[in-house]
Amino acid sequence: MNDREIIMEHYQHPLNRKKNDDPMYLHVNTRNESCIDNIDLYVKFNDNIIEDITFMGEACAISISATSIMIKNLIGKTCEEALNYIREFYKMTNGEEFNENILKEGCAYSDVARQGHRKTCANLPFKGIEKAILSHLR
Amino acid sequence: MNREDFPLLKEDIIYFDNGATSLKPVCVIDKIKEYYTKYPVNAHRGDYDLAYKVDQEYENTRELVKEFINARDLEEIVFTSGTTEALNMIVEGFFAPLLEPGDEVLLTMSEHASNVLPWFRLPKKKGVLVNYIPLDSNYYLTIDNVKKMISPKTKVISIAGITNVIGDIRPIKEICKLAHENNIFVCLDGAQMVPHMKVDVTDLDVDFLAFSAHKMCGPTGVGVLYGKRELLEHLEPTILGGGMNESFDTPDEIYLKELPARLEAGTRNIAGVIGFGEAIKYLNAMGMDKIHKYEIDLRKYLIDKLIPLKHIDIINIESDSGIVTFNVTDVFSQDVAYYLNKYNICVRAGNHCAKILKSSVGVNNTVRISLYFYNTYEEIDDLVELLSDYQKIVKEMI
Secondary structure, eight states: OOOOHHHHHHHSOOTTTOOOOOTTSSSEEOOOSSOOOEEEEEEEEEEEEEEEEEEEEEOOHHHHHHHHHHHHHHHTTTHHHHHHHHHHHHHHTTOOOOOOOHHHGGGGTTGGGGSSTTTHHHHHHHHHHHHHHHHHHH | OOGGOOOGGHHHHHHHHTTTTTOOOHHHHHHHHHHHHOOOOOSSOOOEEEEHHHHHHHHHHHHHHHHHHHHGGGGGGESSSSSHHHHHHIIIIIIIIHHTOOOOOEETTOOOGTTTTTHHHHHHHHHHHHEEEOOOSSSOHHHHHHHHHTTEEEEEEESBBBBBTOOOOOOOOHHHHHHHHHEEEEEETTTTTTTOOOOOHHTTSEEEEEEGGGGGGSSTTTTEEEEEEETTTTTTOSSSSSTTTEEESSSTTTEEOHHHHHHHHSSSOOHHHHHHHHHHHHHHOOOOHHHHHHHHHHHHHHHHHHHTTTTTEEEEESSSSEEEEEEEETHHHHHHHHHTTTTTEOOEEEETGGGGGGHSSOSSSHHHHOOTOOOOOOHHHHHHHHOOHHHHHHOOOO
16 A cells, blocks of 8 residues: 555544543543644553553544554554654654654655644644653653 | 735735735735835834834824724724734723623624633623523524523623624624613624725724734734724723833822823834735725625625535535635545645635534534635636545545
């Protein structure tokens, strides 16, 4: 699949988009100042491992698909591994050198650094999960 | 109309976001440059020729505004940073000291945040009630619904003349008449109205009016607070400092200047005010009635072309302003805006700062086209062609 197909697949069939009232999950809201994306993330930690992530929200195709790809890639990772993944993702959207082997499908957004506001859309779920992980580690 | 006056329109750009801000004609840009190059000194401060010149230019804009909205006195025109600041001054400086616990403020669900949030401070601060006049099935404000809602506790009705999402023109004159018969003040948010049609404050008999220069070909950072003189006399300055006091000594001995200087503390946006004067002259030369008629015709042309498109859900089919709000089936509004941006078409996606509208219309976000006199039928043809092809939208939205 090319980048566009990967993004559309995750937009049309996002992973774990469901309502979540389970008190075992940490809830974080993430939204952009410059646009209207608004996503609620629910994260379940098992000690240092991210055991599960679900989400709800209203957002553009880039934000929804990036959330789905993030969920696919971060579940099962340790907090440190996840933070490393997030750092590589930011490097990519900043137009810097990044590690493709770490990002896997996340590489589909390598063009967004050139697309102004779309960069914040792609980064949105990562800003949210970063907040959740740092909060958990504290 | 007048496209040749706008430098940006020489580029390959179609600008449909006039509700957010308008483009600037070259005469306004030149006037601002003239201030900065020929008489870039402070207003109301000096006794030299340059200072006299800048005073003349600054006060000339006040005269132009007075005539533009047909106010009675120059002292009724106060320059602010924009509609938002003006509305905050009206609420904080006039109504907060005046209203008593149990008094009621009436708004509607389609007001812009600038005409909601300042009022939201009053319930906590003063025990004032903030309630909403219901809208009809078209999301319009009718005089009947105003009649039903007002009661002896109602003290002020604060509403937009034209709302920024639905674009309906409110019956302001009738509302003022009814309100005044019941000793109720009317505060008019003119941000979307004053740039697009003739607004005569004396004929409408509004008590307060707020609007912004940048939505009417003028610079950003300038707006107007109009108030009937006898009311403005009671509007307490919310910002104090230089330029607004006669003299001061102790906290008990502060003597303020007369209107309007009393309400214009500090160095104002002089370049902006002077540029705004040029914008008013420019609009006057075109004629506000002509502008309004052109926008209505243009909107009708757009609506007639959008209605047959089954995947376009128009929120406001009926409306006499240049605002068209819609969604594309199963496509997030921001993705529609992004798709159009690929073809250099600028539209707005979002809630348009009217967040509480979602509870009335039932959608959180929409695409908004907002027209101005420099838009053309050809531009609308280009837009409609792009919106006609649903598969193309879905394919190219990322």
